[in-house]
Amino acid sequence: MHTVTGLVGFARALRHSGMACGPTRVQAFLAAVEQVGFDRDAVYWAGRLTLCSDPDDLPRYDAAFESWFGNAESSGEPVGRPLPRPAQIAALTGADGGPDEGEADRPLAAAASDAEVLRRRDLSELGVPEREHLRRMLAVLRPEPPSRPALRRRGSKRGALSSRATLREMLRSGGEPVRLRRQRRSRRPRRVVLLVDVSGSMSAYADALLRFAHVVVRRAPVSTEVFTLGTRMTRVSRQLRQRDPEAALLAASRAVPDFSGGTRLGETLRVFLDRWGQRGVARGAVVVLFSDGWERGDATELADQMRRLRRLARAVIWANPHAGHDGYQPVQSGIVAAMPHVDRMVAGHSLRSLEDVWSWVRRLSQPGAGGAKCEI
Amino acid sequence: MAVDDAFDLNSPAEVAKALDDTGYLPDDGIATAAFLAMRMRRPLLCEGEPGTGKTALAQALATALGVDLIRLQCHEGIDAAQALYDWDFPRQLLHLRTLEAAAGGELDAESAESSLYTRRFLLARPLLRALQESPCVLLVDEIDRADDEFEAFLLEVLSEYAVTIPEFGVVSAAQPPIVVLTSNRTREVHDALKRRCLYHWLEHPDLEREVAILRRRLPGLDERLAEQVAATVQRMRQMDLLKPPGVAEALDWAQALQALGQDELDTETAATTLGAVLKYREDAERVRAAGVLTAER
Numbered sequence A: 001m002h003t004v005t006g007l008v009g010f011a012r013a014l015r016h017s018g019m020a021c022g023p024t025r026v027q028a029f030l031a032a033v034e035q036v037g038f039d040r041d042a043v044y045w046a047g048r049l050t051l052c053s054d055p056d057d058l059p060r061y062d063a064a065f066e067s068w069f070g071n072a073e074s075s076g077e078p079v080g081r082p083l084p085r086p087a088q089i090a091a092l093t094g095a096d097g098g099p100d101e102g103e104a105d106r107p108l109a110a111a112a113s114d115a116e117v118l119r120r121r122d123l124s125e126l127g128v129p130e131r132e133h134l135r136r137m138l139a140v141l142r143p144e145p146p147s148r149p150a151l152r153r154r155g156s157k158r159g160a161l162s163s164r165a166t167l168r169e170m171l172r173s174g175g176e177p178v179r180l181r182r183q184r185r186s187r188r189p190r191r192v193v194l195l196v197d198v199s200g201s202m203s204a205y206a207d208a209l210l211r212f213a214h215v216v217v218r219r220a221p222v223s224t225e226v227f228t229l230g231t232r233m234t235r236v237s238r239q240l241r242q243r244d245p246e247a248a249l250l251a252a253s254r255a256v257p258d259f260s261g262g263t264r265l266g267e268t269l270r271v272f273l274d275r276w277g278q279r280g281v282a283r284g285a286v287v288v289l290f291s292d293g294w295e296r297g298d299a300t301e302l303a304d305q306m307r308r309l310r311r312l313a314r315a316v317i318w319a320n321p322h323a324g325h326d327g328y329q330p331v332q333s334g335i336v337a338a339m340p341h342v343d344r345m346v347a348g349h350s351l352r353s354l355e356d357v358w359s360w361v362r363r364l365s366q367p368g369a370g371g372a373k374c375e376i
Numbered sequence B: 001m002a003v004d005d006a007f008d009l010n011s012p013a014e015v016a017k018a019l020d021d022t023g024y025l026p027d028d029g030i031a032t033a034a035f036l037a038m039r040m041r042r043p044l045l046c047e048g049e050p051g052t053g054k055t056a057l058a059q060a061l062a063t064a065l066g067v068d069l070i071r072l073q074c075h076e077g078i079d080a081a082q083a084l085y086d087w088d089f090p091r092q093l094l095h096l097r098t099l100e101a102a103a104g105g106e107l108d109a110e111s112a113e114s115s116l117y118t119r120r121f122l123l124a125r126p127l128l129r130a131l132q133e134s135p136c137v138l139l140v141d142e143i144d145r146a147d148d149e150f151e152a153f154l155l156e157v158l159s160e161y162a163v164t165i166p167e168f169g170v171v172s173a174a175q176p177p178i179v180v181l182t183s184n185r186t187r188e189v190h191d192a193l194k195r196r197c198l199y200h201w202l203e204h205p206d207l208e209r210e211v212a213i214l215r216r217r218l219p220g221l222d223e224r225l226a227e228q229v230a231a232t233v234q235r236m237r238q239m240d241l242l243k244p245p246g247v248a249e250a251l252d253w254a255q256a257l258q259a260l261g262q263d264e265l266d267t268e269t270a271a272t273t274l275g276a277v278l279k280y281r282e283d284a285e286r287v288r289a290a291g292v293l294t295a296e297r
Helices: A002-016 A023-036 A040-051 A057-069 A072-076 A101-105 A108-120 A128-139 A163-172 A200-219 A245-255 A265-281 A299-312 A333-341 A351-364 B002-006 B012-021 B028-039 B054-065 B089-103 B109-116 B126-133 B148-160 B191-196 B207-217 B223-238 B247-259 B267-272 B281-290
Strands: A147-156 A182-189 A192-197 A224-229 A233-235 A286-290 A315-319 A344-346 B044-048 B068-073 B085-087 B122-124 B136-141 B162-165 B169-172 B178-183 B198-202
Touching (some): A002 A023, A023 A040, A040 A057, A108 A351, A128 A200, A128 A351, A192 A200, A192 A265, A200 A224, A200 A245, A200 A286, A200 A351, A233 A265, A299 A315, A299 A333, A344 A351, B012 B028, B028 B054, B028 B178, B028 B198, B044 B054, B054 B068, B054 B136, B054 B178, B068 B126, B089 B109, B122 B126, B126 B136, B126 B169, B207 B223
Parallel strands (some): A192 A224, A192 A286, A315 A344, B044 B178, B044 B198, B068 B136
Antiparallel strands (some): A224 A233, B085 B122
16 A cells, blocks of 8 residues: 555656646556566556656656655655646637726727737837737637648549449449539648747747747647747647646746747757657648847858758748848848748738738648748 | 466566567567556557667567567558448449349349448458457557547547447457557657557667667677677767668668678778668768768777
8 A cells, every 4th residue: 555655656746747647647557567566667667658658758757756766765755736727718808807998998999990000019019018918919819720632532512433422322222323422632731830939039029929829729739839949949839739828828938948048040940850840740831930030050050951941841931020120131140041941031020910921821831832932 | 368368478578588589679668568568458659769669569579479460551641441441342332233133123222231231341451450350469550640530530449449330330359459559759649549558768779789689680690790880870879860870770781781791890881881871961971071980990
């Protein structure tokens, strides 16, 4: 009995460290230990095979195992409960309740034009109440996920003959091909990869961009991937899949260790391509890179990696906040190096321009589109 | 415990021994994973770098246990008809015409239809075959390439080890097959499936084990050559390559060198046979520039 408590305690400690090991996993863990015995190595493997579910879990598992089973005396250690996640539901529109109740009596038209102005404002110049408003506007944004033709066929009025459906139809009439059933290609979501530069020079935009990413991920959780780039690369897709935007943003920012750090775009892009992109995340996807192109590292590395990315991806869109400003010239070393390998350079500084980015994502995900040289 | 009866392996060490006999050298993790998959009747989800022996594990398990390996290769757009079962339409149609001719135009639609949906016209695809022919090892290869709807469908089959064919009835496995799923992480496998599976992350083998694997898989391979190949491949893996070589590439390379009659890895032969181990021009250039091929000779 004591050992079981110890094992369950270990599983709880793991959960505390952020791993998702629910009761079914813990049960499996106990069952596994029963099979292999209580030998230290056996318990290690039993736990690793049943409680982990991701390579990222492994270092955490190893550390927790070490601290839990490392010294035999530590089993009396108090085990905290996992903190309940605050159930915040962000107000979606300002109409009922919410901080700007005072505005409710203003004419609707004025509010609408305010919203329109806000949509065009540079995200970095917003004050606190404006940011609050922007959050709500982002939360109601419903970007339509892009799609592509699929391999599979579905019944349709026009298209190729479907032998299966026609035969079924024939059976009903005792073998006469009375009605021909047809089928055509169905559609599948096109994968979208958002790479968000969270280095110091982009810090004014990072929050809004991650919120935008959250909205996109929520619309198409399976076909969207989000990574942050800075001094290192972090995958935040998982964190952003939570429904509540505040909780999602909090989880994402916890996961990112290098907010407002330097930029080594080329290197982090290489890490992304090595670990994820090449394996298939970027393959055939529309990739949007949100960055100002301030590259501290070697620009040739960035050019190399952009070339590689372009070869893998369906289309590469560079959303550059500075491109939305008057008189902008693409002179930063990073931009100059990357330009030849980008399908489209767009601004990404306001809500309006984010919608614009999205319309490009949809357009470039169609067969036959893309490949056009970029213009500003 | 039907599983115990069929596969009389009572500890991870015995599993390791059985795999070893087939030429697959498992480490503790792999042996424990395979043992638990058999004992707990859970699918085993293997992830890891390409070339670490995920697929080979399933093959070795089948050989070690003396059962068939049934393989389902996943791809985008794979559906139940390709994975589970399908009806043989052309033969059904012929059958229908024959019935019609025999009955002289007086065909009872109901009995005609029921005669069409019998085992005769059922084409068993890998999943159904695995249920019918169990005990066996079912390899669901590269699950990450399938769509997530397919994953959900698979989950259902794997949790019941039974399928319902509407026109036919329930087919269930007398004894659950041993299921090995592999993923290259091009897409994250759904949590629901992961929860159902044991999870094992395979690493590249260390130098000693890789030498042993090379020697085991290529009988007659010179020991010194095996060591040199393994050491060089290990050093390549430490470099930032687009595609670090896996065990399969190390084997290819050793085989290529063996075929050339080499008993030692010299710079010249290494350079000419580099294509067996590195699959990108950039990687080959980087390795040459770093002098990996020339050092330690």
